[in-house]
Amino acid sequence: MGALAGLLAGSGMILIWLALTGEPPRWRSARQRRLTDLLVQAGVGRTSPAVFVLGSIVLGTVVALVFLGVSGAWSIAAAFGAIAAGAPLLVVSSRARARRSNLREVWPEAVDTLVSGVRAGMSLPEALTNLGERGPEAIKEEMRAFGVDYATSARFDQALDRLKARLADPVADRIVEALRLAHEVGGSDLTTLLRSLSRMLREDMRTRGELEARQSWTVNGARVAVAAPWIVLALLSTRPPAAAAYASATGALVLAVGGAVTLVAYRLMLRLGRLPEEERVLR
Secondary structure, rough: HHHHHHHHHHHHHHHHHHHOOOOOOOOOOOOHHHHHHHHHHHOOOOOOOHHHHHHHHHHHHHHHHHHHHHHHOOHHHHHHHHHHHHHHHHHHHHHHHHHHHHHHHHHHHHHEEEEEEEEOOOOHHHHHHHHHHHHOHHHHHHHHHHHHHHHOOOHHHHHHHHHHHOOOOOOOOOHHHHHHHHHHHHHOOOOHHHHHHHHHHHHHHHHHHHHHHHHHHHHHHHHHHHHHHHHHHHOOOOOOOOOOOOOOOHHHHHHHHHHHHHHHHHHHHHHOOOOOOOOOOOO
């Protein structure tokens, strides 16, 4: 009994020490993870989701107060406050989408450079670090940071995890996991795998480019159609008779219905007019 009690006491002390010295787990919902990925992809990864949401709310409040002072109608102020609060998310989503498109174009070149380095006798860490100097400009900063991480810790897995977090890209996730597996088990067919991946990425980029060229005018036209009524409302809010009409209960109901229809139409337009984006299943 004494030995068992000592074993349990020692185990308990070890668990307490790990709890006090280890990094606490960070539980995040799927929505928080998506917002974090969007911020990273948009180039503002240092901004936390909580700060981003708080800033959006503050922006919406300020815009609502401005329109309330100009028009004197609380319904108009609430409508444009809601639009302003959602504007940062639209901007971040647009920047993230542009960066994903840019990365989709440079990944085949990056994979070819990686294959050349491996075939030249470089180790996997050296080939990845080499992308910081000879790789495409869009990923040089992340690859240099990988080189610094690996040189500091000499832990390939940890450096790969940080690289995935910095890129937040589904294609990068696949490449990183292939490299991780090859490093652990010694994959002799790594170059063949990477060349197949490069060929697949080029085919996907070609097909997606043709479809986006055909659908871009439809998406842009739908955006103009969604924004036009609210631009007209912003101009009308400067006229007292129009502002007084929207300040009534009937006017507020009209704005609420219009806002709901606009939101549904915009979401439907995005679903029908935009190609689906690849999800990060190997995060």
